[in-house]
Amino acid sequence: MASVSSRGRGRRTINEINMVPFIDVMLVLLIIFMVTAPMITPSMVDLPSVGKAAKQPDKVVQVVIQKDDGIELVSEGSTVKQSLGTIAGAVKASIAKGIEPGDAAVVISADRNVKYETVVKVMDTLQRAGVQRVGLSVQLAP
Numbered sequence: 001m002a003s004v005s006s007r008g009r010g011r012r013t014i015n016e017i018n019m020v021p022f023i024d025v026m027l028v029l030l031i032i033f034m035v036t037a038p039m040i041t042p043s044m045v046d047l048p049s050v051g052k053a054a055k056q057p058d059k060v061v062q063v064v065i066q067k068d069d070g071i072e073l074v075s076e077g078s079t080v081k082q083s084l085g086t087i088a089g090a091v092k093a094s095i096a097k098g099i100e101p102g103d104a105a106v107v108i109s110a111d112r113n114v115k116y117e118t119v120v121k122v123m124d125t126l127q128r129a130g131v132q133r134v135g136l137s138v139q140l141a142p
Contacts, residue, residue, distance in 0.1 A: 061094050065110040069118050088129030109137040
């Protein structure tokens with residue numbers, strides 16, 4: 001409610017906001033935040049690490065994805081063009097030549113301008129076919 005002042009001849013209302021309760025609430029909130037801030041622990045993200053393989057793979061099969069989304073299979077020095085539907089069978093056949101499936105690795109090399117979706121489709125196709133070790137080839141920046 002507005003208070004009434006009786007100065008002089010008539011009664012006049014004072015249109016001012018009392019700031020003291022507002023300041024009290026702000027100081028209490030400040031103290032609460034200052035006390036609770038040191039108690040909040042920052043969340044830790046457990047990132048995967050590289051190089052924890054027990055041993056190097058006996059055989060590496062490379063899947064190369066070209067700029068035009070063409071897929072090539074490089075195994076034992078030979079390069080064969082493949083499609084997305086036939087890549088899983090070709091990789092499994094290439095791995096199966098005298099080596100246990102767990103000892104072979106598939107490395108996907110894709111051009112910088114290839115859509116990420118294409119790389120994921122190839123990885124998904126290989127995973128659904130039962131290929132256990134799939135990696136991505138990258139070039140380190142100088």
